Amino acid sequence: MNQAAVTYELIKTDKKTGARLGRLHTPHGTFDTPMFMPVGTQATVKTMSPEELKEMGAGVILSNTYHLWLRPGEDIVQEAGGLHHFTNWDQGILTDSGGYQVFSLSKLRDITEEGVHFRNHLNGEKLFLSPEKSIAIQNALGSDIMMAFDECPPFDSPYEYMKTSVERTSRWAERCLAANVNPERQALFGIVQGGGYKELRELSARTLASLDFPGYAIGGLSVGEPKEKMNEMLTYTTPLLAADKPRYLMGVGSPDSLIDGVIRGIDLFDCVLPTRIARNGTCMTEHGRLVIRNAKYAHDFGPIDASCDCKVCRNYSRAYIRHLVKANETFGFRLTTYHNLYFLIKLMKRVRSAIKEDRLLEFREEFFESYGFNKP
Ligand SMILES: CNc1nc2c(CC[C@H]3O[C@@H](OC)[C@H](OC)[C@@H]3O)c3nc(N)[nH]c(=O)c3cc2[nH]1
Numbered sequence: 519m520n521q522a523a524v525t526y527e528l529i530k531t532d533k534k535t536g537a538r539l540g541r542l543h544t545p546h547g548t549f550d551t552p553m554f555m556p557v558g559t560q561a562t563v564k565t566m567s568p569e570e571l572k573e574m575g576a577g578v579i580l581s582n583t584y585h586l587w588l589r590p591g592e593d594i595v596q597e598a599g600g601l602h603h604f605t606n607w608d609q610g611i612l613t614d615s616g617g618y619q620v621f622s623l624s625k626l627r628d629i630t631e632e633g634v635h636f637r638n639h640l641n642g643e644k645l646f647l648s649p650e651k652s653i654a655i656q657n658a659l660g661s662d663i664m665m666a667f668d669e670c671p672p673f674d675s676p677y678e679y680m681k682t683s684v685e686r687t688s689r690w691a692e693r694c695l696a697a698n699v700n701p702e703r704q705a706l707f708g709i710v711q712g713g714g715y716k717e718l719r720e721l722s723a724r725t726l727a728s729l730d731f732p733g734y735a736i737g738g739l740s741v742g743e744p745k746e747k748m749n750e751m752l753t754y755t756t757p758l759l760a761a762d763k764p765r766y767l768m769g770v771g772s773p774d775s776l777i778d779g780v781i782r783g784i785d786l787f788d789c790v791l792p793t794r795i796a797r798n799g800t801c802m803t804e805h806g807r808l809v810i811r812n813a814k815y816a817h818d819f820g821p822i823d824a825s826c827d828c829k830v831c832r833n834y835s836r837a838y839i840r841h842l843v844k845a846n847e848t849f850g851f852r853l854t855t856y857h858n859l860y861f862l863i864k865l866m867k868r869v870r871s872a873i874k875e876d877r878l879l880e881f882r883e884e885f886f887e888s889y890g891f892n893k894p
């Protein structure tokens with residue numbers, strides 16, 4: 519029996535919700551879950567060094583097959599000895615399959631049973647991505663967790679289209695399993711689709727469960743649908759997935775969505791939100807979002823967030839960071855990025871403590887009140 523590359527250890531199941539405490543064992547370390555994974559689409563978490571990511575407690579970071587295939591090319595990364603050597607990051611790496619980018623970045627595309635024909639969003643050249651090609655790229659990148667090549671249709675696609683897509687994505691998932699040349703070191707996660715149709719979510723979950731992946735992602739969400747619809751699909755879908763496997767909600771998210779995802783049984787999250795809003799000077803704080811450019815912070819020599827113990831909040835003032843951001847100084851965006859990532863990683867740590875102490879729903883109430891999510 520091959521030693522599985524990634525295994526999930528279920529530590530505790532919350533009595534009042536679907537939340538769990540767990541540990542994700544990977545060839546590059548073991549990490550507590552629920553966990554937030556910083557996104558480093560082009561093999562870097564924008565403006566952050568590996569040392570800073572480690573310092574803030576990041577365990578697993580993401581990179582993206584589509585982007586790295588186009589630039590610099592998976593062959594260069596492979597020659598470097600894989601992504602861990604290329605990026606000098608020795609902890610966990612998860613690569614997305616490119617399925618989402620093909621559907622979100624390229625306009626002209628043709629989906630066939632074989633794969634997807636589309637145009638390079640950088641130079642318009644014709645490209646083709648298939649389950650086999652996506653897995654070959656991810657094997658070359660050497661990520662610890664690879665994602666199956668899938669189609670992420672618009673949430674409100676017609677039932678018939680969504681059904682066809684789910685069935686094709688399931689056949690693609692099987693081809694991905696067969697294409698993985700390194701299952702002992704690189705775990706492949708299946709991605710559940712089905713949009714807002716419960717019976718298609720069930721069809722997708724059950725088909726993928728029968729293929730016995732080491733972990734599962736819930737895809738096709740956080741694509742513009744109302745949060746209530748996302749939560750409704752999670753409530754329905756996560757119980758269909760094996761309790762002894764990790765569950766990863768792709769592309770999520772904001773603090774309220776992270777907590778509500780944990781309550782519905784999600785263990786792993788990724789989202790560009792904290793790093794993206796940081797680059798326009800917006801910070802997450804205990805009392806909601808703070809737009810640092812705002813004139814009211816010009817003479818404010820306090821920290822971004824008085825309740826945050828990160829190195830940014832311990833050493834730099836709102837006035838200084840506001841000045842840097844307004845002057846478009848890179849260091850300003852490094853400070854806002856570090857703080858935002860720290861805030862979400864710390865939020866997951868607080869959630870894990872709340873699960874340990876059987877007080878997750880109380881924590882949700884307190885945090886939502888403080889952040890302002892309860893405001894009508
Ligand atoms: C934001 N909402 C959202 N993101 C999603 C992503 C990751 C985007 C990927 O693109 C890059 O960020 C833009 C990241 O790449 C590192 C991320 O993994 C998804 N990926 C796949 N394969 N299938 C999905 O159904 C899917 C759904 C999503 N919903």
Ligand SMILES: [Zn+2]
Binds near residue numbers: 860
């Ligand atoms: Zn801070």
